[in-house]
Every structure is written in structure tokens, then in C-alpha cells.
Amino acid sequence: MAEAMGRRERKKQLSRQAILKAAQQQFATRGYKETSVADIMNAADLGTGTFYNYFQSKEEVLMALLGDSVEMVEAAVRSEKEAGGTSVDLLAAGIKATASFLDENRYVLPLFLAASERAAEPRPQEAEHGSATPGFKGIFEEIISQGQLAGEIRNDVPAELIAEMLHSIYQAAAFSKLEIPFRDNVAMKTCLLLNGIRKE
CATH class of the missing domain: 1.10.10.60 (Homeodomain-like)
Incomplete structure (x- = not known):
């Protein structure tokens, strides 16, 4: 049996x-x-x-597919943490991993952007049926909160707001009119933003 x-x-x-x-x-x-x-x-x-x-819906399938990129981000963050990186280094590693995944799987980019507004919380039916809502913002937010507690990231701005700004980098790069490759565009924007939140 x-x-x-x-x-x-x-x-x-x-x-x-x-x-x-x-x-x-x-x-x-x-x-x-x-x-x-x-x-x-x-x-x-x-x-x-x-x-x-x-699956309950086509959207739930989309969320499951996007879960691959969440796993990639978490692995990149873990690796950076094991290497002794600061919270700012962890953020940079996570953002870079996400940009690489999206660049290598271009068809996922519109799905990622469409799902980004739904990423904050799973709906009750998704949780009930085991569907994972991509937690990019959650990953970034947790790192930022820990960085604020450690005195590595400025704490005069809410962690949620910073996480939202970091998450929006992909959309800004995707719709950029500049002749800069997607990954480079993300990297430049990330550098500017991380320099702005780093605590001196």
C-alpha cells in the first residue's frame, strides 16, 4: 500500500x-x-x-514559475552572507541575481513586472493550495531591517519604502530609453540607490 x-x-x-x-x-x-x-x-x-x-488559476502557475528566481536570489544572498558581506553587499548580490535571471529568461520579465504588485501577500486561496507568492520585496526588506539594526543602513527611512524602491529598479530598467543593456542599467541604478541608503 x-x-x-x-x-x-x-x-x-x-x-x-x-x-x-x-x-x-x-x-x-x-x-x-x-x-x-x-x-x-x-x-x-x-x-x-x-x-x-x-493550480487554482493561470496566475498561480505564474507565481510558481517565478519562484525559481526567488530561490536564485536566496542562494546568492546566502553565499554573500557566508563570505562575510554586509547587509548592503547582500542587497547588491540579491538584486544582481534577480537581474541575471530576468535577463537570461526575457519572457519572464513581463510576468515578473505583472506579478510585482501582487507580491506583498499571498491570497487566502493561494496559501490554502500551497502556491508561493514571489517574496522579492520580503527578502530585500528583511535584509534592510537587519542592516538598520546593525547600523549599516540608515534608519531614518522605513525598510518597506527602501525595499519598494529596490524592487522598482527592474521596471525602471525594463522601460528605460537609454541604450544601456538591462543588467548594466540595473547595476548602475542599484549602485546609486545603495550609496544613498548606506550609513556613513
Whole structure:
């Protein structure tokens, strides 16, 4: 019986991964808005009704895909922390990792920007079904708060406001009219902002 349960769980995981992979492909080729749940499930070679056993909505799939970049940011921040970096160094590492992910996966950028306003809190139905809302602002905010406590970051500005400004760098770079590559644009803006919040 345990073996049957194990097989069932593996099958469920494979189906979920197939849906995510198909969604990634469809979003890349059709665009997020133009992709329907039926398109995703056809590409996954699964019945459309099966979708709702794993996700509540197309937006929930988007959030799951964006979770990859959250993991990348967290890994970059951990690595910088282990190397003895300051809170400002941790922020720089996290921002750089996010910019790299978005630059290497350009189709994700509009999805990232569309989701950014929803990133503050998971909705009750998302939490209930295990969907992770990307926590970029939360990651930055936590580092900033710790930096303020450590006396590395100025504390006359709320951590939430600084985190919001850092998060908006990607949108500003994405819509920039300057002939500067996306990553360089993000890096320059990041440098200016971090110099402004660093406590002397």
C-alpha cells in the first residue's frame, strides 16, 4: 500500500512538473495574456480538468514559475552572507541575481513586472493550495531591517519604502530609453540607490 501511495505521489509530481514546463513554453511563445489553461494542458498532454487538481488559476502557475528566481536570489544572498558581506553587499548580490535571471529568461520579465504588485501577500486561496507568492520585496526588506539594526543602513527611512524602491529598479530598467543593456542599467541604478541608503 505504501508503494502504491509512493507511485501515486510520484505521478502527481510528474504531472505538476509537466504543467509547469508546458506553461513556461506557452508563456514564452504566446505570451502570458494570450495563453489559456487549455493551451497549457494541451502542451502538457493532460486533460484540461486536471489543471485544477494542481493550480487554482493561470496566475498561480505564474507565481510558481517565478519562484525559481526567488530561490536564485536566496542562494546568492546566502553565499554573500557566508563570505562575510554586509547587509548592503547582500542587497547588491540579491538584486544582481534577480537581474541575471530576468535577463537570461526575457519572457519572464513581463510576468515578473505583472506579478510585482501582487507580491506583498499571498491570497487566502493561494496559501490554502500551497502556491508561493514571489517574496522579492520580503527578502530585500528583511535584509534592510537587519542592516538598520546593525547600523549599516540608515534608519531614518522605513525598510518597506527602501525595499519598494529596490524592487522598482527592474521596471525602471525594463522601460528605460537609454541604450544601456538591462543588467548594466540595473547595476548602475542599484549602485546609486545603495550609496544613498548606506550609513556613513
